[in-house]
Amino acid sequence: MADVSRRRALGLLGAGAVGAGVAGLGVTGVRAATDPAPSAPVVPFHGAHQAGITTPVQGHLHFASYDVTARDRAGLVALLQRWTAAAEALTAGREVGRDGAVGGPALAPPEDTGEALGHDASRLTITVGFGPSLFDGRYGLADRRPAALADLPRFAGDALRPERSGGDLCVQACADDPQVAVHAVRNLTRLAAGAAAVRWAQLGFGRAASTSAAEETPRNLFGFKDGTANVLADDDAALDEHVWAAAGDGADWMAGGSYLVARDVRMVIETWDRTSLQEQELVVGRTKGEGAPLGRTSERDPLVPSELPLRSHVRLAHPDNHGGARMLRRGYNTVDGTDGVGHLDAGLFFLAYQRDPRRAFVPVQRALARDDLLGEYLRHVGSSLWAVPPGVRPGQWLGQSLLG
Numbered sequence: 001m002a003d004v005s006r007r008r009a010l011g012l013l014g015a016g017a018v019g020a021g022v023a024g025l026g027v028t029g030v031r032a033a034t035d036p037a038p039s040a041p042v043v044p045f046h047g048a049h050q051a052g053i054t055t056p057v058q059g060h061l062h063f064a065s066y067d068v069t070a071r072d073r074a075g076l077v078a079l080l081q082r083w084t085a086a087a088e089a090l091t092a093g094r095e096v097g098r099d100g101a102v103g104g105p106a107l108a109p110p111e112d113t114g115e116a117l118g119h120d121a122s123r124l125t126i127t128v129g130f131g132p133s134l135f136d137g138r139y140g141l142a143d144r145r146p147a148a149l150a151d152l153p154r155f156a157g158d159a160l161r162p163e164r165s166g167g168d169l170c171v172q173a174c175a176d177d178p179q180v181a182v183h184a185v186r187n188l189t190r191l192a193a194g195a196a197a198v199r200w201a202q203l204g205f206g207r208a209a210s211t212s213a214a215e216e217t218p219r220n221l222f223g224f225k226d227g228t229a230n231v232l233a234d235d236d237a238a239l240d241e242h243v244w245a246a247a248g249d250g251a252d253w254m255a256g257g258s259y260l261v262a263r264d265v266r267m268v269i270e271t272w273d274r275t276s277l278q279e280q281e282l283v284v285g286r287t288k289g290e291g292a293p294l295g296r297t298s299e300r301d302p303l304v305p306s307e308l309p310l311r312s313h314v315r316l317a318h319p320d321n322h323g324g325a326r327m328l329r330r331g332y333n334t335v336d337g338t339d340g341v342g343h344l345d346a347g348l349f350f351l352a353y354q355r356d357p358r359r360a361f362v363p364v365q366r367a368l369a370r371d372d373l374l375g376e377y378l379r380h381v382g383s384s385l386w387a388v389p390p391g392v393r394p395g396q397w398l399g400q401s402l403l404g
């Protein structure tokens, strides 16, 4: 069942194919991409870089951080191999495992949890990263930790919760269909049983950044366009300079990878909503409707930091103030119900990819934490840092350059 797309699988079931066995599977139990017409739209899993970084931002996110519990390095490698095989299948719109959700023995738990049956691949991407704690010596990796994976410093105003921070491994699953993203993380988590356990997870929606000039810039929950001045996916020179780690950077196994900073930023929506439009625009440094730099008329007009309020968000974050440093932002809006005292528990799950956080996120956030007027309406409650290794070629597995 696993060699057909989930959509076709449903059709076959209707035709009475329940229980049909599938022969000729590899040891992983997941077939190579033999489906002649995989469900579109599919984002290729294989490539020089992992998908999910420059991929045009999908509508939904399920992000999970894991503590590795594998007894030894072989256990960690086996987990990454299982995840690679499953990610190949899931991103192609196929089921996990030999028999999928309903093709296996009636007396055994199904290999695939089934809630994505009938859903196409929905541009699912699965991006895996390694946290600083993975290099603590348990798996013989202490001398492989990249200098760029230095622990983030404490920033002014941080209200970080340990249970919303850190982790050994992360999975960023993005898809246009939330059920597909959730299904991916759920099944990867199942495959991790005995080798890794979820530490924390976050759902996100309504992409809060764009990575392509062709997309309409989306809005965050403060109602402002977010992603206007982003590093764009088709700007190869900027990606090489600011996003992709290179062989000469100090950790050869990271060449073609990137470093991800994830921050769980809660937004004090009620206070913001009582703030005048003029004040909101002065705080951000752009207009709310068009997204133009203050004093200009359109979104793509040049932004001259010195023309903007001294403590506005975009002036403080601008590359001119940080030696030209840029990041590829790819965050998502979050609403996790209410906080128990009547406020919307809303925020931005800030995701930024960069070549070296010591030269990008750290100085920018240091400046923002100190002076940003927007900070009055924000609370950083979660933080994590990840080395996202390069992409996987057919036949390779995630993290092979580090652990192979």
Ligand code: HEM
Pocket: 220, 222, 224, 225, 226, 227, 228, 229, 230, 263, 265, 267, 284, 286, 303, 313, 314, 317, 318, 319, 327, 347, 348, 350, 361, 364, 365, 368, 378
């Ligand atoms: C809830 C938190 C945040 C909100 C609501 C927010 C909102 C915005 C908005 C509306 C813009 C203008 C549009 C654009 O160019 O994308 C912007 C730009 C930017 N933000 Fe944020 N932001 C947040 C957190 C952060 C954090 C934590 C960082 C990094 C430490 C950051 C870095 C930047 C950068 C680098 C720019 C582009 C500046 C430029 O080159 O013009 N933001 N943000």
